[in-house]
Amino acid sequence: MIEKDILIIGSGIAGLSFALNIAKKRPDLSICILTKSNKAETNTRYAQGGIAVVMDIIHDSYQEHINDTLKAGGELCNKKVVEMVVKKAPERLRELMEWGVKFDMALKNRFDVGLEGGHSHARILHRKDMTGYEIEKKLLYHTSQYKNISILPHHFALDLITGSSYIIGKNTTTCYGAYVFSQEYKCIKIFKAGITMLATGGSGQVFITTTNPLIATGDGVAIAHRAHAKIRDMQFIQFHPTAFYEHHSKPSFLISEAIRGFGAYILNKKGSRFLFDYDNRGELATRDIISMAIHCELLKSGEACVFLDCRHLDHKKFRKHFPGIYKYCQKKGINTDKDLIPITPAAHYQCGGITTNRKAQTSIKNLYACGECSSSGLHGSNRLASNSLLEAVVFSHEAAAHILKNLDSTRTKLEFTFNKYTLKKTSFKKLSAMRMEIRQIVSLYAGIEKSKSGLLNAKALLKKFDLMIKRNYPDGTLQTDFWEVKNLLTVAQLIVDQSLNFYYKKHKQNEKQTHGK
Numbered sequence: 107m108i109e110k111d112i113l114i115i116g117s118g119i120a121g122l123s124f125a126l127n128i129a130k131k132r133p134d135l136s137i138c139i140l141t142k143s144n145k146a147e148t149n150t151r152y153a154q155g156g157i158a159v160v161m162d163i164i165h166d167s168y169q170e171h172i173n174d175t176l177k178a179g180g181e182l183c184n185k186k187v188v189e190m191v192v193k194k195a196p197e198r199l200r201e202l203m204e205w206g207v208k209f210d211m212a213l214k215n216r217f218d219v220g221l222e223g224g225h226s227h228a229r230i231l232h233r234k235d236m237t238g239y240e241i242e243k244k245l246l247y248h249t250s251q252y253k254n255i256s257i258l259p260h261h262f263a264l265d266l267i268t269g270s271s272y273i274i275g276k277n278t279t280t281c282y283g284a285y286v287f288s289q290e291y292k293c294i295k296i297f298k299a300g301i302t303m304l305a306t307g308g309s310g311q312v313f314i315t316t317t318n319p320l321i322a323t324g325d326g327v328a329i330a331h332r333a334h335a336k337i338r339d340m341q342f343i344q345f346h347p348t349a350f351y352e353h354h355s356k357p358s359f360l361i362s363e364a365i366r367g368f369g370a371y372i373l374n375k376k377g378s379r380f381l382f383d384y385d386n387r388g389e390l391a392t393r394d395i396i397s398m399a400i401h402c403e404l405l406k407s408g409e410a411c412v413f414l415d416c417r418h419l420d421h422k423k424f425r426k427h428f429p430g431i432y433k434y435c436q437k438k439g440i441n442t443d444k445d446l447i448p449i450t451p452a453a454h455y456q457c458g459g460i461t462t463n464r465k466a467q468t469s470i471k472n473l474y475a476c477g478e479c480s481s482s483g484l485h486g487s488n489r490l491a492s493n494s495l496l497e498a499v500v501f502s503h504e505a506a507a508h509i510l511k512n513l514d515s516t517r518t519k520l521e522f523t524f525n526k527y528t529l530k531k532t533s534f535k536k537l538s539a540m541r542m543e544i545r546q547i548v549s550l551y552a553g554i555e556k557s558k559s560g561l562l563n564a565k566a567l568l569k570k571f572d573l574m575i576k577r578n579y580p581d582g583t584l585q586t587d588f589w590e591v592k593n594l595l596t597v598a599q600l601i602v603d604q605s606l607n608f609y610y611k612k613h614k615q616n617e618k619q620t621h622g623k
Contacts, residue, residue: 107296110138111513113283115263115326116305117141118148119238120477120498122245124303126205127506129252135513137254138297140261140286142586143321146242149307149478150495152319153238154362154430156209156230157202157499158492159195161217166227168192175493178224178392179457179486187464187483191493191500198499199231206244209233221367222491224392228367230492235362235428241495260289262586263325265525266302266333268470279334281473285525289586294527301472301509304330304460305502308478309597310357311590313453314549317349317360323590324597326479330460331596336469339458340597341605342487345554347396348372349452350434351411358452359434361414363491366390368427371415373446374403380412394488397451401554404450413446451554455494457485458604466505474509476501528581537587541594544571548598556605564602571595 112128114121117139125137141147160166171192176183203209209231212218220230233240249255267282283299306326310318331337348366349358366372366389374380384399385391391399400412416424421443425432435442460468460475462482468475477498484497551557551564575592582588 107298108138109136109298110283111135111299112137112301112303112509113297113299114139114303114305115284116148116307116477116479117145117246117257118150118305118307118477118498119241119245119495120502121303121305122242122249123499124305124476124502124506125249125255126245126252127503128510129249129255131506131510132513133252133254135254137252137256138299139249139255139257140263140284140297141257141259142262142289142325144259145257146246147319147321148242149318149322150238150498151242152317152360153241153495154235154360155222155364155492156220156232156237157199157495158222158225158229158490159199159231159496160192160229161196161219161231162227162229166229170226171229174225175484175490176486178488178490179484180488182486184483190464191484191497194500194503195496198496198503201503202241202499205248207233207241209237220364221390222363223366223387223390223396224490225367230364230367232364234426235364235430238495261295262287262289262589263306263329264294264527264582264589266329266470266473267296267298268333278471279469280471281333284329285527287584287586287589292584294584300513301474303466303505304468304473304475304479305477305498306479308456309594310453310456312545312548312594312597312601313343313553314545315349315450316357316453317346318357318453320357323593324456325590325593326475327456327459327600328593328596330468330470330473330475330479331600333470333473335473336461337459337600337604338461338481339487339604340456340600341608342457342485343453343552343601344393344455344457344489345397345451346454347393347400347451348414348449349454350438351448351450352438358450360452360454361431361447361449362428363393365414365416365428365431368424369419371418372396372400372449373413373415375407375409375412392488393454393491397554400449400451411448411450414449415446416442417444417446453553455489457481457487457489462501464504465508466501467508474505476505526581528583531583531585532579532588534587537585537591540571541591544568544591544594544598548601552598552601552605556609558606558609561602561606561609565599565606568595568599568602572599
Protein backbone atom coordinates (compact mmCIF):
# COMPACT_ATOMS: atom_id res chain seq x y z
CA MET A 107 0.00 0.00 0.00
CA ILE A 108 1.25 3.49 -0.91
CA GLU A 109 0.14 6.27 1.43
CA LYS A 110 -0.09 9.90 0.31
CA ASP A 111 -1.68 13.01 1.74
CA ILE A 112 -2.98 14.10 -1.67
CA LEU A 113 -3.68 11.85 -4.67
CA ILE A 114 -4.31 13.57 -8.02
CA ILE A 115 -5.50 11.58 -11.03
CA GLY A 116 -4.63 13.54 -14.17
CA SER A 117 -1.71 15.78 -15.16
CA GLY A 118 -3.35 18.59 -17.16
CA ILE A 119 -3.86 22.19 -16.07
CA ALA A 120 -6.42 21.23 -13.38
CA GLY A 121 -4.27 18.57 -11.70
CA LEU A 122 -0.94 20.41 -11.95
CA SER A 123 -2.21 23.81 -10.76
CA PHE A 124 -3.98 22.09 -7.86
CA ALA A 125 -0.75 20.32 -6.87
CA LEU A 126 1.23 23.58 -7.02
CA ASN A 127 -1.34 25.44 -4.92
CA ILE A 128 -1.09 22.77 -2.22
CA ALA A 129 2.69 22.31 -2.40
CA LYS A 130 3.66 25.97 -2.10
CA LYS A 131 1.67 26.33 1.15
CA ARG A 132 2.38 22.89 2.64
CA PRO A 133 5.76 21.46 1.60
CA ASP A 134 5.33 18.84 4.36
CA LEU A 135 2.46 17.13 2.51
CA SER A 136 3.11 14.23 0.13
CA ILE A 137 1.43 14.78 -3.23
CA CYS A 138 1.22 12.15 -5.95
CA ILE A 139 0.00 12.77 -9.50
CA LEU A 140 -1.02 9.72 -11.56
CA THR A 141 -1.41 9.78 -15.34
CA LYS A 142 -2.29 6.86 -17.59
CA SER A 143 0.01 7.95 -20.44
CA ASN A 144 3.17 10.07 -20.29
CA LYS A 145 2.88 13.11 -18.04
CA ALA A 146 2.60 15.65 -20.90
CA GLU A 147 -0.15 13.81 -22.84
CA THR A 148 -3.29 15.66 -21.72
CA ASN A 149 -6.26 17.54 -23.18
CA THR A 150 -4.60 20.76 -21.94
CA ARG A 151 -1.65 20.25 -24.25
CA TYR A 152 -3.88 20.50 -27.34
CA ALA A 153 -5.81 23.64 -26.32
CA GLN A 154 -5.11 26.17 -29.06
CA GLY A 155 -7.25 29.21 -28.35
CA GLY A 156 -6.42 30.63 -24.94
CA ILE A 157 -7.90 31.79 -21.67
CA ALA A 158 -10.74 34.31 -21.36
CA VAL A 159 -9.98 37.11 -18.90
CA VAL A 160 -11.35 40.67 -18.66
CA MET A 161 -8.27 42.91 -18.58
CA ASP A 162 -9.56 46.12 -20.19
CA ILE A 163 -12.17 47.44 -17.76
CA ILE A 164 -12.64 50.62 -19.82
CA HIS A 165 -13.98 48.86 -22.95
CA ASP A 166 -14.99 45.53 -21.35
CA SER A 167 -16.42 44.45 -17.99
CA TYR A 168 -16.92 41.43 -15.75
CA GLN A 169 -20.66 41.76 -16.28
CA GLU A 170 -20.32 41.46 -20.05
CA HIS A 171 -18.17 38.33 -19.71
CA ILE A 172 -20.75 36.95 -17.27
CA ASN A 173 -23.58 37.76 -19.71
CA ASP A 174 -21.72 36.15 -22.63
CA THR A 175 -21.16 32.98 -20.58
CA LEU A 176 -24.80 32.75 -19.49
CA LYS A 177 -26.06 33.34 -23.03
CA ALA A 178 -23.69 30.74 -24.53
CA GLY A 179 -24.81 28.21 -21.89
CA GLY A 180 -28.47 28.58 -22.82
CA GLU A 181 -29.17 30.26 -19.46
CA LEU A 182 -28.56 26.88 -17.79
CA CYS A 183 -25.37 27.95 -16.01
CA ASN A 184 -25.15 28.53 -12.26
CA LYS A 185 -25.02 32.33 -12.14
CA LYS A 186 -23.11 32.49 -8.84
CA VAL A 187 -20.47 30.13 -10.20
CA VAL A 188 -20.15 32.19 -13.40
CA GLU A 189 -19.72 35.39 -11.36
CA MET A 190 -17.08 33.76 -9.14
CA VAL A 191 -15.03 32.41 -12.06
CA VAL A 192 -15.12 35.62 -14.12
CA LYS A 193 -14.21 37.88 -11.17
CA LYS A 194 -11.36 35.66 -9.98
CA ALA A 195 -9.87 35.35 -13.49
CA PRO A 196 -7.29 38.20 -13.33
CA GLU A 197 -5.83 36.87 -10.07
CA ARG A 198 -5.49 33.36 -11.50
CA LEU A 199 -3.93 34.79 -14.68
CA ARG A 200 -1.27 36.52 -12.57
CA GLU A 201 -0.59 33.20 -10.85
CA LEU A 202 -0.05 31.45 -14.20
CA MET A 203 2.37 34.18 -15.20
CA GLU A 204 4.23 33.78 -11.89
CA TRP A 205 4.66 30.13 -12.88
CA GLY A 206 6.33 31.31 -16.07
CA VAL A 207 3.45 31.05 -18.56
CA LYS A 208 3.92 33.62 -21.33
CA PHE A 209 1.10 35.21 -23.35
CA ASP A 210 1.45 37.16 -26.60
CA MET A 211 1.86 40.91 -26.23
CA ALA A 212 0.69 43.57 -28.70
CA LEU A 213 2.79 46.28 -27.05
CA LYS A 214 5.26 46.19 -24.18
CA ASN A 215 2.60 46.47 -21.47
CA ARG A 216 -0.52 45.31 -23.32
CA PHE A 217 -1.73 41.81 -24.10
CA ASP A 218 -2.58 40.82 -27.66
CA VAL A 219 -6.15 39.75 -26.91
CA GLY A 220 -8.21 37.78 -29.43
CA LEU A 221 -11.93 37.63 -30.22
CA GLU A 222 -13.80 34.32 -30.31
CA GLY A 223 -17.38 33.23 -31.01
CA GLY A 224 -19.92 34.25 -28.37
CA HIS A 225 -17.69 36.94 -26.84
CA SER A 226 -18.86 40.55 -27.05
CA HIS A 227 -15.27 41.80 -26.72
CA ALA A 228 -11.74 40.67 -27.53
CA ARG A 229 -10.58 39.17 -24.20
CA ILE A 230 -8.76 35.95 -25.09
CA LEU A 231 -5.14 35.80 -23.95
CA HIS A 232 -3.11 33.32 -25.96
CA ARG A 233 0.34 32.05 -26.89
CA LYS A 234 0.01 31.97 -30.70
CA ASP A 235 -2.16 28.85 -31.41
CA MET A 236 -0.38 26.72 -28.79
CA THR A 237 -1.62 28.17 -25.49
CA GLY A 238 -2.32 24.80 -23.88
CA TYR A 239 1.14 23.51 -24.81
CA GLU A 240 2.75 26.59 -23.22
CA ILE A 241 0.74 26.16 -19.99
CA GLU A 242 1.37 22.41 -19.75
CA LYS A 243 5.11 22.82 -20.30
CA LYS A 244 5.52 25.54 -17.65
CA LEU A 245 3.35 23.81 -15.03
CA LEU A 246 5.21 20.52 -15.49
CA TYR A 247 8.49 22.36 -14.99
CA HIS A 248 7.27 23.97 -11.76
CA THR A 249 5.90 20.75 -10.29
CA SER A 250 9.32 19.18 -10.88
CA GLN A 251 10.84 21.82 -8.57
CA TYR A 252 8.88 20.55 -5.55
CA LYS A 253 10.36 17.57 -3.72
CA ASN A 254 6.98 16.66 -2.21
CA ILE A 255 5.30 16.25 -5.64
CA SER A 256 5.80 12.98 -7.50
CA ILE A 257 4.36 12.20 -10.95
CA LEU A 258 3.82 8.56 -11.92
CA PRO A 259 3.18 8.05 -15.66
CA HIS A 260 1.54 4.92 -17.09
CA HIS A 261 -0.60 4.41 -13.98
CA PHE A 262 -4.26 3.80 -14.78
CA ALA A 263 -6.83 4.41 -12.02
CA LEU A 264 -9.33 1.52 -12.13
CA ASP A 265 -11.65 2.36 -9.24
CA LEU A 266 -11.93 4.58 -6.19
CA ILE A 267 -11.59 3.09 -2.72
CA THR A 268 -14.70 4.10 -0.80
CA GLY A 269 -16.40 3.21 2.44
CA SER A 270 -19.06 4.53 4.79
CA SER A 271 -18.34 6.95 7.61
CA TYR A 272 -20.76 8.18 10.27
CA ILE A 273 -20.80 11.99 10.20
CA ILE A 274 -23.26 14.34 11.93
CA GLY A 275 -25.93 11.73 12.40
CA LYS A 276 -25.82 10.15 8.94
CA ASN A 277 -23.85 7.65 6.93
CA THR A 278 -21.61 9.32 4.38
CA THR A 279 -19.62 7.74 1.57
CA THR A 280 -15.95 8.62 1.93
CA CYS A 281 -13.11 8.27 -0.58
CA TYR A 282 -9.84 6.80 0.74
CA GLY A 283 -7.81 6.70 -2.49
CA ALA A 284 -7.77 4.48 -5.56
CA TYR A 285 -6.91 1.08 -7.02
CA VAL A 286 -4.34 1.73 -9.72
CA PHE A 287 -3.03 -0.49 -12.50
CA SER A 288 0.71 -0.13 -13.14
CA GLN A 289 0.96 -0.64 -16.88
CA GLU A 290 4.71 -1.20 -16.65
CA TYR A 291 4.66 -3.91 -13.97
CA LYS A 292 1.18 -5.33 -14.77
CA CYS A 293 0.06 -5.19 -11.16
CA ILE A 294 -2.46 -3.44 -8.92
CA LYS A 295 -1.21 -0.75 -6.55
CA ILE A 296 -3.34 0.55 -3.70
CA PHE A 297 -2.99 4.29 -3.13
CA LYS A 298 -4.37 5.47 0.20
CA ALA A 299 -4.94 9.22 0.40
CA GLY A 300 -6.56 11.77 2.70
CA ILE A 301 -7.76 13.69 -0.37
CA THR A 302 -8.33 12.42 -3.90
CA MET A 303 -8.67 14.84 -6.82
CA LEU A 304 -10.07 13.71 -10.18
CA ALA A 305 -8.65 15.84 -13.00
CA THR A 306 -8.91 13.32 -15.82
CA GLY A 307 -10.24 15.47 -18.67
CA GLY A 308 -13.10 14.66 -21.01
CA SER A 309 -14.63 11.82 -22.97
CA GLY A 310 -14.45 12.83 -26.64
CA GLN A 311 -13.28 9.35 -27.71
CA VAL A 312 -16.84 8.10 -27.17
CA PHE A 313 -17.55 9.70 -30.58
CA ILE A 314 -16.09 8.69 -33.94
CA THR A 315 -15.09 12.25 -34.88
CA THR A 316 -13.43 14.18 -32.06
CA THR A 317 -10.68 16.70 -31.47
CA ASN A 318 -9.77 14.96 -28.19
CA PRO A 319 -6.60 12.88 -27.88
CA LEU A 320 -6.80 9.07 -27.62
CA ILE A 321 -6.55 9.23 -23.81
CA ALA A 322 -9.93 11.06 -23.49
CA THR A 323 -12.02 8.02 -22.60
CA GLY A 324 -14.08 9.48 -19.75
CA ASP A 325 -12.16 7.63 -17.02
CA GLY A 326 -12.83 10.12 -14.22
CA VAL A 327 -16.58 10.25 -14.82
CA ALA A 328 -16.75 6.45 -15.08
CA ILE A 329 -14.88 5.68 -11.85
CA ALA A 330 -16.82 8.37 -9.99
CA HIS A 331 -20.09 6.90 -11.29
CA ARG A 332 -19.07 3.40 -10.15
CA ALA A 333 -18.42 4.88 -6.71
CA HIS A 334 -21.97 6.36 -6.78
CA ALA A 335 -20.89 10.00 -7.02
CA LYS A 336 -23.49 12.32 -8.54
CA ILE A 337 -23.09 12.90 -12.29
CA ARG A 338 -25.09 15.51 -14.20
CA ASP A 339 -25.63 17.13 -17.60
CA MET A 340 -23.79 14.51 -19.67
CA GLN A 341 -26.25 15.26 -22.48
CA PHE A 342 -24.39 18.53 -23.06
CA ILE A 343 -21.50 17.55 -25.30
CA GLN A 344 -20.08 20.49 -27.21
CA PHE A 345 -19.10 20.00 -30.84
CA HIS A 346 -16.40 22.25 -32.23
CA PRO A 347 -17.55 23.46 -35.65
CA THR A 348 -14.13 23.72 -37.29
CA ALA A 349 -12.18 20.47 -37.13
CA PHE A 350 -10.02 19.71 -40.17
CA TYR A 351 -11.98 17.26 -42.33
CA GLU A 352 -9.91 14.14 -42.88
CA HIS A 353 -11.57 10.78 -43.26
CA HIS A 354 -8.98 8.64 -41.47
CA SER A 355 -7.61 11.08 -38.89
CA LYS A 356 -8.09 10.06 -35.25
CA PRO A 357 -8.31 12.48 -33.51
CA SER A 358 -9.34 15.30 -35.84
CA PHE A 359 -7.02 18.30 -36.00
CA LEU A 360 -8.61 21.36 -34.40
CA ILE A 361 -8.83 24.64 -36.31
CA SER A 362 -8.96 27.25 -33.56
CA GLU A 363 -12.02 29.38 -32.85
CA ALA A 364 -9.65 32.35 -32.89
CA ILE A 365 -9.29 32.12 -36.69
CA ARG A 366 -12.94 33.15 -37.07
CA GLY A 367 -12.33 35.95 -34.59
CA PHE A 368 -9.40 36.94 -36.82
CA GLY A 369 -11.84 37.27 -39.75
CA ALA A 370 -12.07 33.88 -41.50
CA TYR A 371 -15.34 32.90 -43.23
CA ILE A 372 -17.20 29.60 -43.35
CA LEU A 373 -18.43 28.68 -46.83
CA ASN A 374 -20.50 25.87 -48.31
CA LYS A 375 -19.55 24.13 -51.57
CA LYS A 376 -21.29 26.88 -53.56
CA GLY A 377 -19.06 29.47 -51.91
CA SER A 378 -21.85 31.06 -49.83
CA ARG A 379 -21.47 32.31 -46.23
CA PHE A 380 -24.56 30.42 -45.07
CA LEU A 381 -24.21 30.99 -41.30
CA PHE A 382 -26.17 34.26 -41.41
CA ASP A 383 -29.21 32.16 -42.36
CA TYR A 384 -29.04 30.66 -38.86
CA ASP A 385 -27.72 33.50 -36.65
CA ASN A 386 -27.08 37.20 -37.27
CA ARG A 387 -23.61 36.91 -35.71
CA GLY A 388 -22.48 34.68 -38.57
CA GLU A 389 -19.01 33.24 -37.91
CA LEU A 390 -18.99 34.79 -34.43
CA ALA A 391 -22.01 32.85 -33.16
CA THR A 392 -21.40 30.27 -30.41
CA ARG A 393 -20.10 26.79 -31.17
CA ASP A 394 -23.42 25.00 -30.69
CA ILE A 395 -25.19 27.25 -33.18
CA ILE A 396 -22.44 27.02 -35.82
CA SER A 397 -22.08 23.24 -35.41
CA MET A 398 -25.83 22.75 -35.84
CA ALA A 399 -25.85 25.10 -38.86
CA ILE A 400 -23.05 23.12 -40.53
CA HIS A 401 -24.79 19.85 -39.65
CA CYS A 402 -28.03 21.07 -41.29
CA GLU A 403 -26.14 22.36 -44.33
CA LEU A 404 -24.41 19.01 -44.83
CA LEU A 405 -27.72 17.14 -44.51
CA LYS A 406 -29.22 19.38 -47.19
CA SER A 407 -26.30 19.17 -49.60
CA GLY A 408 -25.19 15.59 -48.98
CA GLU A 409 -21.60 16.83 -48.85
CA ALA A 410 -19.04 15.58 -46.32
CA CYS A 411 -17.65 18.98 -45.28
CA VAL A 412 -17.84 22.75 -45.59
CA PHE A 413 -14.87 25.12 -45.84
CA LEU A 414 -12.95 27.72 -43.86
CA ASP A 415 -11.84 30.63 -46.03
CA CYS A 416 -8.68 32.48 -44.93
CA ARG A 417 -7.69 33.73 -48.39
CA HIS A 418 -8.72 37.35 -47.75
CA LEU A 419 -6.77 37.64 -44.48
CA ASP A 420 -3.38 39.29 -44.01
CA HIS A 421 -1.19 36.27 -44.86
CA LYS A 422 1.86 37.44 -42.91
CA LYS A 423 -0.17 38.09 -39.73
CA PHE A 424 -2.05 34.79 -40.18
CA ARG A 425 1.20 32.80 -40.20
CA LYS A 426 2.48 34.71 -37.18
CA HIS A 427 -0.68 34.17 -35.10
CA PHE A 428 -1.45 30.59 -36.17
CA PRO A 429 1.86 28.87 -37.01
CA GLY A 430 0.69 25.40 -35.90
CA ILE A 431 -2.47 25.51 -38.02
CA TYR A 432 -0.59 26.96 -41.01
CA LYS A 433 2.03 24.18 -40.86
CA TYR A 434 -0.61 21.45 -40.51
CA CYS A 435 -2.48 22.73 -43.56
CA GLN A 436 0.78 22.89 -45.51
CA LYS A 437 1.52 19.29 -44.53
CA LYS A 438 -1.89 18.31 -45.94
CA GLY A 439 -1.23 20.11 -49.22
CA ILE A 440 -3.34 23.18 -48.46
CA ASN A 441 -1.95 26.68 -48.98
CA THR A 442 -4.13 28.89 -46.75
CA ASP A 443 -3.25 31.93 -48.91
CA LYS A 444 -5.02 30.37 -51.91
CA ASP A 445 -6.94 27.27 -50.82
CA LEU A 446 -10.05 26.62 -48.72
CA ILE A 447 -9.65 24.46 -45.59
CA PRO A 448 -12.13 21.52 -45.41
CA ILE A 449 -13.87 21.45 -42.01
CA THR A 450 -16.55 19.52 -40.15
CA PRO A 451 -17.93 19.59 -36.58
CA ALA A 452 -16.25 17.22 -34.10
CA ALA A 453 -16.98 16.27 -30.47
CA HIS A 454 -14.83 18.64 -28.46
CA TYR A 455 -15.86 19.30 -24.85
CA GLN A 456 -17.86 17.58 -22.15
CA CYS A 457 -19.92 20.33 -20.46
CA GLY A 458 -21.41 18.00 -17.85
CA GLY A 459 -19.65 15.52 -15.58
CA ILE A 460 -19.03 14.85 -11.89
CA THR A 461 -21.24 17.21 -9.88
CA THR A 462 -19.19 19.65 -7.78
CA ASN A 463 -19.80 22.71 -5.64
CA ARG A 464 -17.81 25.97 -5.65
CA LYS A 465 -14.97 24.29 -3.74
CA ALA A 466 -14.76 21.44 -6.32
CA GLN A 467 -16.17 18.98 -3.75
CA THR A 468 -18.14 16.04 -5.12
CA SER A 469 -21.00 14.22 -3.38
CA ILE A 470 -18.40 11.84 -1.86
CA LYS A 471 -16.43 13.05 1.17
CA ASN A 472 -12.72 13.75 0.49
CA LEU A 473 -13.23 13.35 -3.29
CA TYR A 474 -12.79 16.45 -5.44
CA ALA A 475 -13.08 16.95 -9.20
CA CYS A 476 -11.79 19.75 -11.39
CA GLY A 477 -11.55 20.61 -15.07
CA GLU A 478 -13.42 18.93 -17.90
CA CYS A 479 -14.37 15.80 -15.93
CA SER A 480 -16.38 17.97 -13.51
CA SER A 481 -19.72 19.75 -13.76
CA SER A 482 -19.19 22.95 -11.81
CA GLY A 483 -22.19 24.83 -13.17
CA LEU A 484 -20.06 27.22 -15.25
CA HIS A 485 -20.91 26.01 -18.77
CA GLY A 486 -24.62 25.17 -18.84
CA SER A 487 -25.57 23.54 -22.13
CA ASN A 488 -22.66 24.95 -24.14
CA ARG A 489 -19.23 26.21 -23.07
CA LEU A 490 -18.22 29.72 -24.06
CA ALA A 491 -14.93 29.62 -25.97
CA SER A 492 -11.76 29.81 -23.81
CA ASN A 493 -13.61 29.45 -20.50
CA SER A 494 -12.26 25.93 -19.89
CA LEU A 495 -8.63 26.73 -18.98
CA LEU A 496 -10.02 29.52 -16.79
CA GLU A 497 -12.41 27.15 -15.01
CA ALA A 498 -9.57 24.72 -14.27
CA VAL A 499 -7.28 27.27 -12.60
CA VAL A 500 -10.06 28.94 -10.62
CA PHE A 501 -11.51 25.69 -9.23
CA SER A 502 -8.11 24.10 -8.53
CA HIS A 503 -7.26 27.17 -6.45
CA GLU A 504 -10.62 27.13 -4.63
CA ALA A 505 -10.25 23.39 -3.90
CA ALA A 506 -6.71 23.83 -2.58
CA ALA A 507 -7.71 26.73 -0.31
CA HIS A 508 -10.63 24.73 1.12
CA ILE A 509 -8.53 21.60 1.66
CA LEU A 510 -5.68 23.45 3.38
CA LYS A 511 -8.17 24.87 5.88
CA ASN A 512 -9.73 21.48 6.66
CA LEU A 513 -7.03 18.90 5.91
CA ASP A 514 -6.47 17.66 9.47
CA SER A 515 -10.15 16.71 9.81
CA THR A 516 -9.97 14.50 6.70
CA ARG A 517 -7.53 12.00 8.18
CA THR A 518 -9.47 8.79 8.70
CA LYS A 519 -8.65 5.18 9.43
CA LEU A 520 -8.82 3.04 6.30
CA GLU A 521 -10.76 -0.19 6.49
CA PHE A 522 -11.84 -1.91 3.29
CA THR A 523 -12.09 -5.22 1.50
CA PHE A 524 -9.65 -5.55 -1.40
CA ASN A 525 -11.39 -5.52 -4.78
CA LYS A 526 -10.82 -8.57 -6.95
CA TYR A 527 -9.20 -8.03 -10.35
CA THR A 528 -8.14 -10.88 -12.59
CA LEU A 529 -5.42 -11.41 -15.17
CA LYS A 530 -7.93 -12.84 -17.64
CA LYS A 531 -7.25 -11.33 -21.06
CA THR A 532 -9.36 -10.71 -24.12
CA SER A 533 -8.13 -10.19 -27.65
CA PHE A 534 -7.23 -6.70 -28.80
CA LYS A 535 -9.36 -7.22 -31.91
CA LYS A 536 -12.45 -8.00 -29.83
CA LEU A 537 -11.95 -4.92 -27.64
CA SER A 538 -11.21 -2.73 -30.65
CA ALA A 539 -14.43 -3.90 -32.36
CA MET A 540 -16.46 -3.22 -29.20
CA ARG A 541 -14.94 0.24 -28.85
CA MET A 542 -15.80 1.10 -32.45
CA GLU A 543 -19.40 -0.13 -32.12
CA ILE A 544 -19.96 1.94 -28.97
CA ARG A 545 -18.59 5.03 -30.74
CA GLN A 546 -20.78 4.42 -33.78
CA ILE A 547 -23.92 4.09 -31.64
CA VAL A 548 -23.22 7.31 -29.71
CA SER A 549 -22.25 9.24 -32.86
CA LEU A 550 -25.36 8.10 -34.74
CA TYR A 551 -27.95 8.58 -32.01
CA ALA A 552 -26.51 11.04 -29.44
CA GLY A 553 -24.51 13.50 -31.54
CA ILE A 554 -25.31 17.06 -32.61
CA GLU A 555 -28.96 16.18 -33.33
CA LYS A 556 -30.87 13.81 -31.06
CA SER A 557 -34.34 12.26 -31.16
CA LYS A 558 -36.35 10.23 -28.67
CA SER A 559 -36.46 7.16 -30.93
CA GLY A 560 -32.74 7.35 -31.65
CA LEU A 561 -31.86 7.64 -27.97
CA LEU A 562 -34.08 4.67 -27.09
CA ASN A 563 -32.34 2.63 -29.81
CA ALA A 564 -28.95 3.62 -28.40
CA LYS A 565 -30.04 2.71 -24.85
CA ALA A 566 -31.07 -0.81 -25.94
CA LEU A 567 -27.89 -1.39 -27.97
CA LEU A 568 -25.58 -0.18 -25.20
CA LYS A 569 -27.38 -2.39 -22.67
CA LYS A 570 -26.31 -5.46 -24.68
CA PHE A 571 -22.65 -4.44 -24.37
CA ASP A 572 -23.12 -3.81 -20.66
CA LEU A 573 -24.53 -7.32 -20.13
CA MET A 574 -21.76 -8.82 -22.25
CA ILE A 575 -19.02 -7.21 -20.11
CA LYS A 576 -20.70 -8.17 -16.83
CA ARG A 577 -21.16 -11.75 -17.98
CA ASN A 578 -17.69 -12.28 -19.44
CA TYR A 579 -15.62 -10.10 -17.09
CA PRO A 580 -17.35 -9.98 -13.70
CA ASP A 581 -14.07 -9.21 -11.88
CA GLY A 582 -12.58 -6.96 -14.53
CA THR A 583 -9.22 -7.68 -16.10
CA LEU A 584 -5.75 -6.20 -15.85
CA GLN A 585 -5.71 -4.78 -19.35
CA THR A 586 -5.79 -1.06 -20.16
CA ASP A 587 -7.82 -1.54 -23.35
CA PHE A 588 -10.51 -3.35 -21.40
CA TRP A 589 -10.87 -0.57 -18.82
CA GLU A 590 -10.99 2.12 -21.48
CA VAL A 591 -13.79 0.27 -23.28
CA LYS A 592 -15.62 -0.24 -19.97
CA ASN A 593 -15.29 3.47 -19.17
CA LEU A 594 -16.41 4.52 -22.65
CA LEU A 595 -19.47 2.31 -22.28
CA THR A 596 -20.29 3.87 -18.90
CA VAL A 597 -19.96 7.37 -20.34
CA ALA A 598 -22.02 6.41 -23.41
CA GLN A 599 -24.84 5.14 -21.18
CA LEU A 600 -24.74 8.30 -19.07
CA ILE A 601 -24.92 10.51 -22.19
CA VAL A 602 -27.89 8.57 -23.55
CA ASP A 603 -29.76 8.24 -20.23
CA GLN A 604 -29.31 11.88 -19.28
CA SER A 605 -30.24 12.98 -22.83
CA LEU A 606 -33.49 11.03 -22.48
CA ASN A 607 -34.16 12.53 -19.05
CA PHE A 608 -33.56 16.01 -20.46
CA TYR A 609 -35.88 15.25 -23.40
CA TYR A 610 -38.71 14.10 -21.07
CA LYS A 611 -38.25 17.09 -18.78
CA LYS A 612 -38.32 19.53 -21.69
CA HIS A 613 -41.35 17.77 -23.21
CA LYS A 614 -43.18 18.01 -19.88
CA GLN A 615 -42.39 21.73 -19.60
CA ASN A 616 -43.66 22.33 -23.16
CA GLU A 617 -46.88 20.49 -22.34
CA LYS A 618 -47.42 22.65 -19.24
CA GLN A 619 -46.84 25.83 -21.25
CA THR A 620 -49.27 24.66 -23.95
CA HIS A 621 -51.98 23.80 -21.40
CA GLY A 622 -51.28 27.06 -19.56
CA LYS A 623 -52.16 29.01 -22.70
